[in-house]
Amino acid sequence: MHPVLTVLGECLIDLVATPVGDRPDEPRSFSAYPGGSPLNIAVGLSRLGHSTAMMARLSNDAFGTILRDHAGRSGLDLSAAVSANEPTTLAIVTVDEQGKAAYDFYVTETADWQWSRAELDAVPASTSLLHCGSLAAWTQPGAGLIGELCGRLRAAGRILLSYDPNVRPRLMGDHDAAVMLVEKSVATSHVVKASDEDIDWLYPGSALADVAQRWLDLGAHLVVVTQGPDGATAFRRSGAPIHRPGRPITLVDTVGAGDAFMSGLLSTLVNLGIDAPARLDSLADDDLVVRVLDRAITVSAITCERAGANPPSQSEIDALAGG
Structure with a gap:
């Protein structure tokens, strides 16, 4: 059976706001695009040549149809997705003049x-x-059950587990409770990716290295911190x-940049043989880690050079490397 x-x-719908006129106080139009960090990561992995399954609860409403079509x-x-009667989650996306995206959720x-x-x-x-x-991973009631599942899988020791908190402060409620929930997820994961902005919100004033060490002590084997245009550690x-x-780029926007990085990170780990918990010792190889980071940065950079969450294919990565 192929892994x-x-x-x-x-899997949610991004409603991307576009001004109708030249003035910021004029009405805006909204375009609907498939989104959600996990869906973006799954699409990115598929485009990089991996057999990829999406476990999601897809609504039976019109937006759910858009999401199913996009996934297909x-x-x-x-096959492991659920047909759900509840409505689709919506995200209102605005992009500022510097190309940085901001989100409001329903x-x-x-x-x-x-x-x-x-x-x-x-x-x-x-x-x-x-x-x-x-x-x-942190929205109830499902988050608790997802945490239980990951705990069971970590204890079983067969499946490699990865996690990205993708912090959204407006949705995370009480700060201390949010940190506790994130740390529970870190403790069940082998690979953790977070942005420097995630860490700044979770642990104000703490050095990135100190937070990374805390997460390693909790149970992670690899912690990768993305730092926007400054790369990743x-x-x-x-x-x-x-x-x-x-990588130097001509920025269009940052929508899906972190998700593209995660796709590149996981893809490269798997391609280099780190596809099971028993193979995590290979992370001691400096050259291997450099290759993992460089490819993840490249995947993210290409995504930032075009509009929306539109990660590259393997052929695009190969063409860039050949050029």
């Missing part, structure tokens, strides 16, 4: 958070890696931290 990379989490066109396996009683244990037990049998994170249990610079 599958499975992504668990929300992207080659995702939806999440109350939407489909993405209403998981049952039976639904979550349907992880594809051929899964070698499970990624979860973002809103689904990898922290691991064996070996010194490794920093790689960002």
